[in-house]
Every structure is written in structure tokens, then in C-alpha cells.
Amino acid sequence: MIAYHDYRYYVLDDPEISDPEYDALFDELKQLETEHPELDDPNSPTKRVGGAPLEAFAHYRHALPMYSLDNGFSVQDFRNFIDRLSRLLPDRDASSLAFWADPKMDGLAVEVVYENGQLAVGATRGDGETGENVTENMRTVRNLPLTLRFRDDMPAPAVLDVRGEVLMHRDDFETMNSRQLEEGGKVFANPRNAAAGSVRQLDSRITAQRPLKFIAYGVGRVEWPAGVDAPDWSTQTRVMEGLGALGFTIPPRGRRCESPAEVEAAYEELSQARTQFPFEIDGVVAKLDDRELQADLGATARAPRWAIALKFPAHQGVTVLQDIRVQVGRTGALTPVAILEPVSLAGVTVSRATLHNEDEIRAKDLKIGDHVVIQRAGDVIPEVVRPLSEKRTGDEREFVFPETCPECGAETVRLPGEAAWRCPNMACPAVRRQRLIHFVSKAGLDMEGVGKKWVEQFIDAGMVTTPADMFSLDRDELLKLDRMGPKLADNILASVEAAKNAPMRRLIAALGIRLVGEQTARTLAAHFRSMDNLFSEAGRELGEDEPDPLQELPDIGPEVAASLRAFFTNESNRELLNRLRDIGLWPESDLPELSEAPVEGPLSGKKVLVTGAVPGLTRDEARQAVIEAGGEAASTVSKNLDILVVGDKPGQSKLDKAAKLNVPRMDADEFLRLIGK
Template structure:
């Protein structure tokens, strides 16, 4: 990072905070991320570095001092008895070793000391806390901003892998209260089946199993949630009354005993090198799992050491995540097409020679906007590196200039709308069609009107919206209300 003056740092910090807050809102509230996990992590890392260089610029409302974005008011809200913190992450074995060194320093241990860790898969789902009182399920809430979440109790009740009553054993009696935390997930095969059904009905497809799980859990109608094949896989607890655990391994054992589905495979590791062995093993086998994985979670096993290590405002000091490398492949960019959204924003989409990335055939990748195209220097005809970063929407990482032949063509912003031919105007990083009668905008508006967040019109999906506009039956959204059989 280049050296900045205090004023330059102040300006960049504010820019980063605005970007991160916006992406937190897209991710945590709308369940509709538009950047990959890796891109988000880079923004957060840059902000942390700048705040470390200029600590007097840290403010209480900085994203580094909190966990996420506040929930919407469509559901009731629930305050977690104990905050659901996020984890700091490592992206390679060396960074995993650095976390180990940091923990030893905090505990005053020599560098050659051996710490016992529990290593678990990091499932790519949506986090939820479930409260049990005297063994009975009483409430469920999303993670939300880590302090306050959305009450999804009726929806959670429909998840078959979530026990409504806990099972008592001699070893693990039922606590007076236990707040169980875990991940709401959808198996890859169930996600593919759901998207096939949505395609047949002309409904928008989910980008990945995580979005499908989050969208299913947050349905206003629990009957829709019940139709989706969701699982709840536990990874920890919050407040516990009436039972005492000494280790995280005890927690996992108790949760399994109580009737929960727990993470698998879990490893009790003697030192960081055994953790790294587990990390590399799961990274190689990630495509064999029934759920999407994006890394591992590593926790100090001793809960007494948890107390000694404590937490920051944002994350625990006794646990961290090891993120897997993004899935990447090289292919050729053969064309660029332009998509027009309901607001008129024109998005460039790369057409690729089909390539398999992480078990999925990728033939298109988002280019986000024309500033991004310019920044990356991508051209039609380029060989490009493609990744499913965070296993979300495929994107182009960079071109491979050394493979250019001289026949490549620059990607130019369209002067006219590719759908209606109207002139385009630039707004920031985007080009827009300003024709209010543009068929693409009209189709998008109809789909939006039909969505559950708007008028909730059953049966009005992508195919029917297209048919109504193409046949001239709807020339304005208001025409919907005058249609006759």
C-alpha cells in the first residue's frame, strides 16, 4: 500500500466504509451480493490496514467495529443473548500459522507450544440461532447484524433436521436454556432441482445454494419454506444455562447427543500443522461434499482459554476461518452481450468458451460495469482467468496479455440501447437506457411488480412477462390491471 497523507487516508477510509456498508446491506439484508467474498475481504483488509496506520480515524460506526448490517422490519426482530460474531480469515497455510502465533502470544506461551484445536468444515450457508428452553424449541433468529436478527421461528420449525425437542442422555442432561447456532443449508442436488423447477415456471434462478437457503428461510409464508429442502447443521452455542462444557469438543458431542446434525468431518488437531493438513485435505475434496464449502473453521478447544483470549468488537480471538482458494480456470472471451435491467442500467456480460469451474459449466461471466472493464483491461478475443469466487456468480479475474495475437477488440460502451435503440447516458460507472418505453425495462418492471416484495402476483414470471410485452398486450405496468381473459 502506498503511503498516504492523513487527508488522503481520511477520504479513502470514508470511501471504503461506504462501499462495505453497501455490500453488507446487499449480503446480509437483501441476500443479493453483487461482489465475491474475496473482493469484499480485500475491501475490509484495506480498511483495517488504513485504520491501523491512522488509529485516531477509527470511529464506532466503522465496519471494522461491528459485524454486519441491520435487519429489515418485515419480520419481528430478536436481540441475541450473546453476539454472533464474525471470524477473521486466513487464505493460506502461512496465514493459518500466523493466527496460531498470535494466539500463543496472547496466552504468553512459547512459540513451540502445542495448542489443541477443533477444525470443522466452513459451510457456505446462512447463519441462524435457535433457542431451547427446558429442551423445547422456542425461537429462531437469523444472524442479522450479529446483535439483532430477524425472527424466523415459524420458518425454522419446518426444517426437518432441526429437532423440536432435545434428547436427554446420562452424559448430557437437558439444559434449562441453550442457544444453538448453526448454518441453514441446501444440498447441491436439491439446489439444482429447485432451479430446474423455477426455470420451468419462468421464475428467476438462484445464483447458488447459499442464496437459495437464505431466500427460503426468509419467506414471509412458512409454507413456502416447508416446500424447500433445507437443513440445519450446528457449529456452536451461545448462552447456556444448566449444563457446563469444558471444551468445544464437548459442545459438538452434546449437540450430536441432543439430536442435531453437526459438521462432518470434524478433527481434533494437536497443533497448527494438523490443522493445515486438514485444511489442504478438505480443499482438495471440496467438490465431493453434499453442501458447498468455502473453507474451514478453527477453534481453540479449551473453553477456559476462550475466556482468557476474549473477543474484539467484531470477532473472537479464539477462532478463525481458513478460506479455500477460489476455483479458477482459463478460457477465451469470445463476445460481450449487454443486459438491460428494469432501471435501464446496461450490464456487460462476457460470453465465454464453455469451461468447467468447480463442477459447473461456465459460459458467461459478469463484467459488472464499464469502469471495471477498463480497470481490468479485458478485450474481446482475450484468454482470461475465470473464477467462481466465493462460489457465487462467475467473474473474470484478469486477461492473459501474453496470449494476445493482435486481433483482440476493445469492449466499448453501447451508444444505443441494445434492446430499443434509444441513446444511452452515463451515470457514474454505468450506462443507462432512458427510454421509458424500452421493452427490456418494461419486462423487468413487470417481474418486479409480480415479486413477493411488491404485489406478489402468482404465475407472472419471466416467460409470461416477456410474452405480454412482445405481443403488445402491456405497454405500461398499469396495463396489467386492465387485462382480460
């Protein structure tokens, strides 16, 4: 009975009884379960409140891969997709292919597995093959059926894998964030982050307090019991109708489109109506409706050939540029930040946006007090697009870049050819803080579980001032910190200890040397082979008129070489490096040596940048694959880039810049074929 009323309330939004009546039924069930423990059922409605915290999530291997989708960013991209289908289906008239189209929801992809009608497993998508087992958390999602609502014309499958999105409604998100703020809890940046963080919460009792919803968009395995007259699920349309009948919430305004032209119409309609949805959507997903055709077409290594996600243009809005403040980064770079009159953009309140550097402010002719157009690039990162100069009153004022560092008062400098003003004081508190945060981050030594907030607490407590201090953290001192427990302290110390095994390239990247990113760190590690060799060469003073050997290495020009020598000859940096050597963090290279002769291969002479995940390869492996194929692995988009390889979840800014520069694109599967993977 309670499951029925949950369905009426959370799925249909049409309750039949009052809240007090529901509470009375719920209390009665709890009392019965207490008096009769033999009736215990893991899928009882009383289990939605969560249970004891877990130490970690177990892995779950999906029976069928949970593919990501290829993206399109315009109607033309969709037409190109139709052209590909017409080549793959030469016997079909592409103009009359039917599709199922529904909104692309911006949440966390999850699979829920039912056995004989009962919820058995909930797992995140992960890498598509293996995700995290979050079953206990999924049991707390109120609109997710714990038991399927089967009937005579819709029997329960013996096994059913349902794929869907876990998300939050915008109103629920705002209410939750307000409550979190009042209670001193975590405040989330947007509904997607809140949903993802809640599903991956180790304490399911906390997840149970979050206003999560599960919306089904498809299926994996479907196995019907022997002897059962199985319903017709031969089309995506029938699948979605069936999921609705079994008790799942399905995407609103999903529909069957009788032709590609109808998909285009649905895309335009939903693009205009996106703010009318109670949750975030960022596009339309179009799938061939005929599931037999889906099976015939199959999938590439990363995505089905029969579906595409058509992304919407970025949300835009108008607000006032109230001020411009300057932040100091780990290399001393001063970054201007726009302080905006708070404005709601796609359900998210935006009050700040980066302005990158002084040149951008001048190029966009931005003045403090301007009305400005802002957008969320990729519907995530706030960006100031342009001022509305026609709204100027004369009271607006020019922004003057500070001549001294706002943190330490040192005189700022701007080197020839650089866009950034810098604080030259490496002892600046802000520089030290950002260097420490970078040192432990994924771009540095990747100390798992040691995030920005913990580093800031360590600094504020006087526990660390340099990266080397991370390796002297004391368990008893850690336990004195707010929200720190024994298990977490042990995990942090274990993560710090594990970082001592990092390869040379990661240590170089972690040091935060100006102009030295991941690719340059790889080049240095591959050439010098050990930190001793690098320390010896980069740390010596060059003789008069002596050419710099560093500049003979790939991708290292005069500015990078000068930055390396400035770092390795600086006394405080040399002291830090000597401490790291004494600690035992003084690794050798894990990369093959740089070849004297250029490698011949399919990418010979090509400058290639990989954005997004390439199936079967880590980011480092993808870069190395470019090099082994004779190419040069780039780290940024420029007019000199020859190929942009686009994998899963690519960087939107890289895609946009490459499009403006007409850089040729290559998908991940073509890249894998080219390099022989």
C-alpha cells in the same frame, strides 16, 4: 417413533423403514391429532409442513451475541493470527495450542433455542445482537431436532442455544431450481441465496417445500437442570460430540488439531477436497479448543479473539467464450458481458460474466471463441481471468465494440479519459429502465419491498416511465399485476410514501447522475443545504471564463462538475426535478455543514475507505466518522488510498485490489478506537 425415524433418515442417512411404512406412521399420527386436539404439540412432526403466512417477522434479541469471524485469506494470515494469540497468552506455548477445525459452510447463520429439550425459538443472526424470529420456518427443516435426543450420559440442558448454518446440498438445489423453472417459480442464483431466501420466507408452507438442512457449529447459552450430572463440555471438541449425541447434524470432517501446524494441514486438505462436500464450503474455521481460554480471551466488538475463518482461493474452471453482448446501464454506460458455454463451478452453473469495459477485453486479449479460465471472485461473482491462447485454432475473432446503442440506435461516444463507451440518449429505454431501478434501490431512495422485478412490471404495464411516476402509483392498477395482493400493494404504496422523507443526500444519489456516487452526494448536501440551492447553482449556465464554484468543493473535479451541470441544465431532468418538488420530495440536508478549515484529528490528511460493516455504525455513519476525524472518505480503492478499514463481510474485490496496491489495512476495532467510539 416418527422423530426417531426422522433422525435415522435425515441425520444419519440410514433409514430403518421404507418410505411407505413411514408415510403410514405419519398418517396415523395426523389422524390421532385430529381426533384428540388436546394432544396438540407445536413440535409434532406433523408441524413440519408449515402454517399460515405471517405479515412480518418479529425481532429476536440473542441472549449472547452471535459474533461474525475475522477472516484470513492465506496460511500467512493464520500465522499472524497465532502471533496475536501468543501476545494475548504470554504464558502459553502458541505452537502447541489445540484447535477445533471444521469447514466454513456457505449458508445462513441461525440460532435455535431449546428449553427443556424442546425447540422454542429459531432466529437469524441479523446484526449479531438482534435477528428475525423464524421459528415456524425452522420447524420445517427436516434434519433439525424438534425434541433433543437425550439419554443417561447426555441429559437435555434446561436452556441450550445452538448456532449453525442453514444450507442446501448442491444436488437438492439443482433439483429444486429445475422444479421451480418448470412451475414458473423463482429460480435462485446459488444454494446460499436459496437457503437464505427460504428461511426468510413469510409463508412457512413454502419453506417446508425447500430442501433445507441445519448443520450445527457451536453453542451460546448452556444451562443444565439443577441436580443433573452435567457432561464435560470444556472443549469445543466435546461440545461438537455432545451436539451430535443430542441429534444435530455436525460438520463433516471437523476435527481436533493438536497444534497450529495441524490446522494448516487441515486447511490444505479441505481446500483440495472442497468439491467433494455435498454443499458449498468456502474455507476452514479454526477455534481454540479450550473453552476456558475462549472465555478468557473474549471478543472484540465484532468477532471472538479465539477464532478465525480461513477462506479458500477462488474456484476456477475452463470454458468457451461463446459471445460478447453489450448491456446499457443507467448512466448510458455500455458494459460488455461474456456469454459462456455453461460450466459448473463450485456447484453453480456459470454462463455469464461481466467484462467491465473495452479496455479490459483488450488488456486480457480476449477473443470470441477462446477457451478461457473463469473464477468466482469471492466464490460468488463470475470473472473471466484469462484466455488459454495455446488452445487457439485461428477461428477465434476480435470483439468490435458497437458504434450504436443496441437498445435505441444512438451513436455511442467515448469521452477522453474514460474507459466506458456510452449511449448519450437519456431517453433510451434501457437507460430509463436502469435509472428507475436505481432510483428505488438501496443505493437510491431505498424503497423497501420495491425491487427490480416490480419496477420492470410497472414499466411493462405502462404505469411508470420516470422516477416521479413512482409517486402516482394507483392501488387498483397495482392489484391487476401478476402475483400482487392487497397487502403487498399497500406495503409498496407505504414504502413509496415513506421515501418522500428521504434526506437530500439520498435524493441526489438516487437521481443517477454520472460520476455522482454516495460520497459526492453527501458533499453536495452538506454544502448546499437544500435542493433549491443546489438546483439554482448547478442549473445555471456559467459565464465566459467564469471559474466553476462546484470545483471548489472536496472531491469535485472538472469532470464531476461538468456532469452535474449537464444533468441540472438538461430540460427533461429539470422537468423531472420540478415534478419531484411538486410531489413533496424536495428535502433539505441532514448533515453538518462543510467546514471551511480542514478538520484536525487522528485521520488528518488521510484518504480512508471503509469496506464491510463496522459494529455500531451504519455505512453513512462510518463515512461521517472518517470526515469528523479529519480524513477524506474515499469510495474506491486507488494508489492514493492511505487506509482500508475492513469490517464485517468486506468487499472481496476491494480487498484484492488493496492487496495489489499494498494499501495498509485497519480492522474495525482499531478504527473505532482511533475515532473514539
